[in-house]
Amino acid sequence: MNGARALIETLANCGVELCITNPGTSEMHLVQALDQVPRMRSVLTLFEGVCTGAADGYARMAGKPAATLLHLGPGLANGIANLHNARKAGTPLINIVGNHPQFHIGFDAPLTSDIDTLARNFSSWIKSCSTAETLAQDGADAFTATLRAMPGSQGQIATLIMGADAAWSESPGPVAPNPLPRRACIGSEHAAAIAKVMASSTKTILLLEHDALTAPALEAAGRLAGKTGCRLITGTFPARTDGGPGTVHLERMPYFPEQILLTLNGTEHLILVGAQTPASFFAYQGQSGRPIPEDCTVHTLARIEEDAADALEQLVVLLKAEKSEIKRFAKVDTPRPQGALNTRSISQAVAATLPENAIVTTDSGGGNAAHPLCQVTAPHSWLSLTGGSIGQGGPAATGAALACPDRRVLALLGDGGAGYTIQCLWTQARERLNVTTVIYANRSYNILNVEYARLGVTDVGAVAASLFDIGNPEINWVGLANGYGVPAAVANTAEELCALLEQSYHQPGPFLIQANC
Numbered sequence: 315m316n317g318a319r320a321l322i323e324t325l326a327n328c329g330v331e332l333c334i335t336n337p338g339t340s341e342m343h344l345v346q347a348l349d350q351v352p353r354m355r356s357v358l359t360l361f362e363g364v365c366t367g368a369a370d371g372y373a374r375m376a377g378k379p380a381a382t383l384l385h386l387g388p389g390l391a392n393g394i395a396n397l398h399n400a401r402k403a404g405t406p407l408i409n410i411v412g413n414h415p416q417f418h419i420g421f422d423a424p425l426t427s428d429i430d431t432l433a434r435n436f437s438s439w440i441k442s443c444s445t446a447e448t449l450a451q452d453g454a455d456a457f458t459a460t461l462r463a464m465p466g467s468q469g470q471i472a473t474l475i476m477g478a479d480a481a482w483s484e485s486p487g488p489v490a491p492n493p494l495p496r497r498a499c500i501g502s503e504h505a506a507a508i509a510k511v512m513a514s515s516t517k518t519i520l521l522l523e524h525d526a527l528t529a530p531a532l533e534a535a536g537r538l539a540g541k542t543g544c545r546l547i548t549g550t551f552p553a554r555t556d557g558g559p560g561t562v563h564l565e566r567m568p569y570f571p572e573q574i575l576l577t578l579n580g581t582e583h584l585i586l587v588g589a590q591t592p593a594s595f596f597a598y599q600g601q602s603g604r605p606i607p608e609d610c611t612v613h614t615l616a617r618i619e620e621d622a623a624d625a626l627e628q629l630v631v632l633l634k635a636e637k638s639e640i641k642r643f644a645k646v647d648t649p650r651p652q653g654a655l656n657t658r659s660i661s662q663a664v665a666a667t668l669p670e671n672a673i674v675t676t677d678s679g680g681g682n683a684a685h686p687l688c689q690v691t692a693p694h695s696w697l698s699l700t701g702g703s704i705g706q707g708g709p710a711a712t713g714a715a716l717a718c719p720d721r722r723v724l725a726l727l728g729d730g731g732a733g734y735t736i737q738c739l740w741t742q743a744r745e746r747l748n749v750t751t752v753i754y755a756n757r758s759y760n761i762l763n764v765e766y767a768r769l770g771v772t773d774v775g776a777v778a779a780s781l782f783d784i785g786n787p788e789i790n791w792v793g794l795a796n797g798y799g800v801p802a803a804v805a806n807t808a809e810e811l812c813a814l815l816e817q818s819y820h821q822p823g824p825f826l827i828q829a830n831c
Contacts, residue, residue, distance in 0.1 A: 315484070316481060316483060317343075317444075317447075317450070317482070317483055317484075317485040318343040318344045318347040318449075318482070319347040319351065319485070320450040320489075321410075321450055321453045322344065322347040322351045323487075324450040324451075325354065325381060325453050325457060326351055327491055328454060328457040328491040329378055329491075330378070330379060330380065330408065331380075332354070332355050332356075332357065333356050333380065333381040333383055334359060334368050334369050334372070334380055334382050334383075334713070334716075335357070335359070335382065335383035335384075336360070336362050336385065337385060337412070338386065338389065338412065340385060340413060340414065340425075340478050341383055341385060341412040343481035343482045344410065345383075357716060358741065359712075360737040360740050361737045362384055362385075362389050362390070362392035362393035363392055363393050363395055364712065364735050364737050364738045364741060366393035366394075366395075366397045366400065366407075366409075367396035367400075367706050367713065368710070368712040368713035368738070369381075369405075370397075370403065370405045370407060370706070370713060371697060371710030371711060371712065371713030371716075372714065372716050373400075373405045373407055373713070374403065374554045374714070375554075375673065375697075375713070376717040376718075378406060379405075379407050379408050379457065379460040379461075380407065380716075381408040381409075382409050383410050383412075384410070385411075385412055386412055386429065387426075387427030389411070389412075390411050390429060390433065390473075391427075391432055394432065395705060396735075397436040397471060398435070398701045399699065399700050399701035399702075399706045400436070400701075401467065401469030402467055402469070402553075402700040402701035403469075403553035403554075403701070404463065404469055404470055404553060404618065405469070406470045407471045408453075408456050408460055408471075408472050408473075408474065409433070409471065409472070409473040410474050410476055411429055411474070411476065412476055412478065412481075413442070413475050413476060413478070414477065415477050415478050418478075429442065430475065433473040437469075437471050437473040438462075438471060438472070439455075439456060439459035439460075439471075440472075440474075440475070441456065441474050441475065442475035444474065444475075445483070446480050446483035446484060446485045447485065449480045449485065450486075450487065450488050450489045451489050452474055454489050454490070454491055455472075455492065456472035456474045457491065458491075458492040458493075458494070458495060459472040460472050461494060462495040463497055463524075463525065464618075464619055465617060465619050466618060467590070467618075497619065497620055497621040497624075498620050499620065500615065500616055500621075500624070500625045500628070502628065504615075505625060505632060508613060508615045508629060509632040511583050511613060512538065512542050512544060512583075512633065515582045515583055516543040517580055517581055517583070518542065518543075518584075518585060519544060519545045520545070520587055521547055521584060521586050521587065521592070522547070522564070522587050522589060523548060523549050523588045523590070523618070524588040524589070524618050525588045525621065525622040525623065526587040526616070526623075527554065527555055530623040531622045531623040532561070532562040532564070533640065534627050535562065535626050536562040536563070536640035536641065537630050537635040537636065538626065538633065538635055539638075539641060540640055541633050541634070541635035541638040542633065545565060545581075546562065546563065546564050547564070547565040547566065547567055548564055549566075550568065550698075551698035551699050551700050552566075552696075552700075553698065553700050554695060554697055554698075555695070555698075556694070556695050557685075557689045557694060557696060558691065558693035559642075559689075559692070559693065560642055560645075561693070562642060563643055566686075567592065569595065570594075571594035571598065571602070572605070574605040575607065578592075578607055578610060582611065583610070583613060584606065584610050584613070585613045585614075586615065587615045587616050587625065587626065588617070588620075588622040589618070591606070591612055592605055593605075595702060596765075615629070643689045645691070646690040648662065648687060649666065650663065650808070650812050651666070651812075652807075652809060654807065654808070654831075655806065655808055655829050655830060655831040657679075657680045657683050657754070657831070660680065660752070660831060661680075661683045661684035662687060663812045663815060664687070664688065664726065664815070665688045665690075666691065667816050667819070668688055668692045668694060668724070669692065669722050670692050671695075671722075672695075672721065672722050672723070673695045673696075673711075673714045673715075673718060673721055673723045674688065674694055674695070674696045674724045674725075674726065675706075675708075675710040675711040675714060675723065676696075676697070676698055676699060676707055676726045677699055677705065677707025677708070677726070677727045677732070678707070678726065678727060678728030678730075678731055678761075679728070679760070679761055680728055680756075681726030681727065681752075682698070682726075684726060695714075697710050704728070704730065704734060705731055707725050707726065707732075708736065708738040708739070709735050710725075711725035711742075711749045712738045712741055712742055712745075712747060712749065715748055715749050716747065719748070722748050722819055723747070723749045723750070724750050724752070725749060725750070725751045726754070727751060727752065727753055728754050728756075728760070729753050729754060729756065729757065729784060730758070730760075730784060732751075732753050733789070736794055736798075739751070739798035739800045739824065740799060743800050743823070746824075747823070747824055748822060748823065749824045749825075750815065750818040750824070750825050751800075753791045753826065753827065753828050755791060755828050755830050755831060757783065757784055757788060758782055758783060759784060766778060766782070791826060791828040792826070795826040800825065801823075801824075801826075802825065802827065802828065803825075803826075803828070804830060805827050805830065806830050811827065814827045815827065
C-alpha cells in the first residue's frame with residue numbers, strides 16, 4: 315500500500331465521506347486511491363473556488379469536514395477566497411494540496427511556489443513535511459484539527475501539503491482515528507457573574523454566533539430572554555441559522571455601522587456568546603469601527619472556542635429560567651407579489667413559495683433581504699456569506715445539496731457575485747443536485763453604487779459609472795446555465811418568478827432563474 319491509499323483509508327475511517335476536487339499531475343496517486351476506496355465519494359469541480367466553497371457548504375450542513383484535493387500552490391490560490399469565508403464561518407474542512415517531491419522543488423519548476431505561506435492565511439493547522447510513513451497519521455491529525463474550535467477567527471481548516479513522493483512510496487498502512495476533541499466549559503464563578511449582570515438590567519443583548527446558534531443553545535437563550543427580557547441577536551452574516559415558524563425568535567444585526575448603532579441604542583450590556591465584539595464591515599471617515607453605544611458595557615459569556623450551549627444552560631439554572639416561555643416565530647400567510655421585479659418583490663416571492671426544510675445560501679445584499687420574510691413562512695436553514703468574499707453562494711449551495719440530497723437548496727445570487735464561480739452549475743448538473751439558483755440580474759455591482767453615494771458623491775462620473783456597470787455587454791444567464799447543462803428561464807415579473815420557483819421545486823435536479831430587476 316502506498317501513502318496515498320493509506321491517507322484516503324484513514325480519512326474514511328475518521329468519517330470523511332466526500333472529497334471535492336480539481337486534481338492535477340501531482341495528485342494522480344491520490345486519484346488512484348480514491349478509485350480504490352469507494353467509501354469516499356469523489357466530486358469534480360471545474361474551478362478550485364467552487365471546490366472550496368462547496369466543501370464549506372457541505373460541512374455547514376453535515377457538521378463534519380469534507381476533503382478538498384487541490385493542485386499545488388496555484389490551485390490552492392484559486393480556492394483561497396472561499397477558504398477565507400470558511401475560516402470566518404468556523405467551518406471544519408481538510409485541504410489536501412499536492413506538491414512536488416522534495417528533490418524536485420530545488421529545480422524551480424513552473425508550478426513551484428511557497429504553499430505554506432498561502433495556507434497560513436486561512437489554516438489553523440498545516441503540515442508540509444509528510445513522508446509515506448507519516449502521511450496516514452498526518453491525515454488523522456488533520457481531521458482532529460478540523461473539530462477543534464480555535465479562538466477568535468482562526469477557524470477550523472486543516473491543510474495537508476503532500477509531496478508526491480509521500481503519496482507514491484510504500485506505507486505501513488492506515489491508522490486509527492484520534493480521540494475527538496471537546497469544547498471547554500466556562501467556570502461556575504464566571505457564569506454567576508454574567509447571571510448577576512443579566513438580573514440587574516432588562517436592557518441587555520445576547521450576541522450569539524457559531525456554537526451559540528445550535529438548537530440546544532438557542533433554546534436556552536430563548537428561556538433566558540423569556541425570563542430577563544433580554545434581546546437575542548446574531549451577527550450580520552452568521553454561518554448557519556435554522557429558522558422559520560416554531561424556531562426561537564432571533565434578530566439579525568444590520569450591515570452599516572450607523573444601523574448597528576441604532577439597533578444597539580439604549581443597550582446597557584452586550585454579552586458575547588460565541589461571538590466577537592461587533593466591527594463595521596469597512597472603515598468610514600469620522601465613524602468608529604466599533605459601532606457600540608458609549609454607555610454600553612461589553613461582556614463575554616463564552617468565547618468562540620468554548621461550549622456556548624453549556625454556558626447558556628448554566629445561566630438558565632442560575633436565573634431559574636427553566637420554565638420560562640420562549641418567544642418563537644409564528645407562521646404568517648405571505649401574499650404573493652405582483653408586478654415588476656425588485657429586491658422587495660423578489661424577497662416576497664421567495665418567502666411566499668419557500669418549500670419546507672429548504673436550505674438557502676446567499677451571496678448578496680438582495681438575497682439577505684429575504685431573510686426576515688422567510689422566518690414566518692417555512693422551516694429552513696440559512697447559510698450566509700461569512701467573510702464577505704463574493705462568489706460563495708453558488709458553491710455553498712452545491713456543497714449543501716451534496717450533504718442533504720433530500721432537501722431543496724435555493725441560492726440567491728447577485729449577478730456580480732455569480733460571475734465569480736458560475737462553474738458550480740456544471741457540478742450541479744453532473745451530480746443531479748436539487749439546487750434552484752436565482753440571479754438578481756440588475757446588471758450592476760449595486761453595493762458599490764451604495765458605497766459611492768455614502769462618500770457624498772452626487773454626480774457619478776463616466777469612469778465610476780462604467781466600473782460599477784456589468785450590463786455592457788449584458789450577461790445571458792440562461793445561455794450560461796444551458797451551456798453548463800442546467801435548464802433555465804427568465805422571470806420579468808413577480809408572477810413569473812413565483813411560477814418558476816414552484817416549477818423548480820417540483821422537478822429533480824438544478825434549475826436557474828434569471829430575475830430581471
